[in-house]
Amino acid sequence: MQEGGVSGFLHAFVAEVFAMVRAHVAALGGNAVVSYIMKQCVFMENPNKNQAQCLINVSGDAVVFVRESELEVVTSQPSTANCQSSCPGGEVTT
16 A cells, blocks of 8 residues: 555545546546536455455546636537437536
8 A cells, every 4th residue: 555554545546536527527528527526435444464455335427617708609509508418428517
């Protein structure tokens, strides 16, 4: 295990999960996550071998968020602005 013990390992692991979520949202073309939920977190430790494992199941909805002040610029371009949840891909713009 790295320096900081179990709590340091868990903190670093959750930070890495958040980084992966941000990267996945960006890869999908989104810029925000809504309805984020951590459904499961399993932590196993073997202090005799100085080892730990963690499994986290997270989910959420990737969206394209547009500020109201930027909406005039976006609506002048062909896009999915003001699209509701029935849009292809499930993107919601507000």
